[in-house]
Every structure is written in C-alpha cells, then in structure tokens.
Amino acid sequence: MIQLKLGEDVSQLPNITIEVVTDGNIEQCRELCNELMAFQKSMATMAPEAFDTMNFDTRMKRSYENALESQVIVVKDNGDPVGYVFSTIDRIDPSKRAFPAWAPVEGKSDVLGFYPDWEQIPSKMGCLNNLYLREPYRDLGLGSKLFQMSMDWLESFADVEVIFIYVSNGNDAALQFYLQKGFTFSHDVFGGFIKAVYKVRA
Template sequence: MGIPVGYAFSTIEDTESNKDSGFYPEWDNLPKKIGCLSNLYFQDKYRGLGLGSKMFEMSMEWFESFSDIELIFIYVSNGNDAALKFYLSRGFTFSHEVWNGFIKAVYKFKK
C-alpha cells in the first residue's frame, strides 16, 4: 500500500453564501462562484521533485473544466514565502490579506 506524500485541496466556492468570511476581496464585481486552491502540501523529502508543480497543474485543469468559474483564488499561510513566490511566478496577483495577515490571497482569471 502506498503512503500519501502530499495533497491538494481545491474547491468551488459560492461567494454569495460566504460574503462575510473575509476570504474574498470587497470587489463590486466578484463572481458568484470562484475556484479556490486552499492547500497544496508535500512532505519535505518530496519537495523539489516537481510533484507540487504537477499537482498545481492538475488543480488548474480541474478549475478549467468548469464553465461557470471565471476566477481562481489561492490562499497562502503567512511566512510561506516560497509558496507565494511559486504562485506569483505562475501569473497570480496578490489580492488581499485574510485574518489580519495570517493568510495572503492571490488570484487569477481563467484563460
């Protein structure tokens, strides 16, 4: 039996029912549904092997399969500068901080 070495947690969020969560920016034109990559994690010894990039690509492909999703958000824990740099290098833009800077949010519109 295999042992998990990492995971990705991607969801489709309904912004209408979670307006006051603090996870979304206060945009006037925020879409009703957005894609969210909330967690992408690998054990230390499996980092640097391209597995994170592959899992990230799979999550992005999954978001692309939804025609009613126009916008993708990714949430990065404070201090995880390597992850923030990874997402920014893939075309995401800093949006806002959640919970007084505990989490940083980045976004990208779908292709």
C-alpha cells in the first residue's frame, strides 16, 4: 500500500483526490460526519449518551453556518467522499459561559466550558473542528496532509492568535496525534467530556 508523505502529491495514491469545498456543498460530508459522531460515542468513557443528539445537522452544519469563516476539505476515492477536515474562525466572547444542551455538566458549577480560564483570551480563535477518515484510508499520511492543510488555512488569518482543537473523551489516539503535532493541553471541557488543546500563533 502506498503511503503519502507530507508534501507529496496525492497522485501517489491512485484514484485519490483532495478537494477544497468552494461552492458551499458540505452535504457531501453528511455520512462521514455522522460516522465520526458514532465513532466518538463508541470510544467515549464519559457520558456516551451525550452523542445521541450529535450529528451532521446539529454539529457540522450549524458550526459551518455560524462561523465567521469556514473551510471544508474532502478526500475522495474515485469521486466518493472517504474523509474530510472542517475548520472555522470564530469570535470569542469569554463573558458567555453558556453550555450547550448536550454538555454533561448538570449539578456542576466549577467546570470550564470551551474557553480556558486564561487572564486574557483573544477575541478570535481558529478551530479544527473535525478530522475524519474511513478505516481503509488511515495510516496512509492523509490525516497529516489534511491537518497541515487546515493549519495553513487557519494560520493565514493574521488576526487569529490561537488555534484550538477539541478532542472527545476516550479518543486518546487523536489526542496524542495533535500533541505530537505541536499542540499543548489546555483544559478539560465539561469536566473531562472533551479535552482542549491549543497552539499560539508563532
């Protein structure tokens, strides 16, 4: 099996294309996003039932439409979507500590939400929201390729000082992947339901 190295052309993998979505057609990611939510539930050691309300419509589509800027990159095999990365630029309002309805924080008053308890929080942040590849397409270098394309886009915004990635509990492989890519652990979101990692713009 051919492995794609960072910087290599995807032509090294026959029939594989990597396409940046420019026409707003994120519907092609519906099945993949729903698979990702199911995978996260299967890995979760804390409140797996919270994933029951998470799907393409409630998570990806909503985030895509509400973000200041959004980017979706899709991996296709013979034209069929087999993976994607979804990134956004969002405005931060640290005064709002509202938790979404699905957050498992009932009865807890001292837990942190998506934002850390830093003294100063930037007004904008970049976020790699989803990175997912179907099983046969993992370990080929495609994940690193998508990650780097996302970082290149996020870091192209001069007024974005920090990039966050939120990793579901139980998904230790993903957490280690991002830590190895230079991200630093920030805090437990919703008491550990999610792990937040971040990178400050150089």
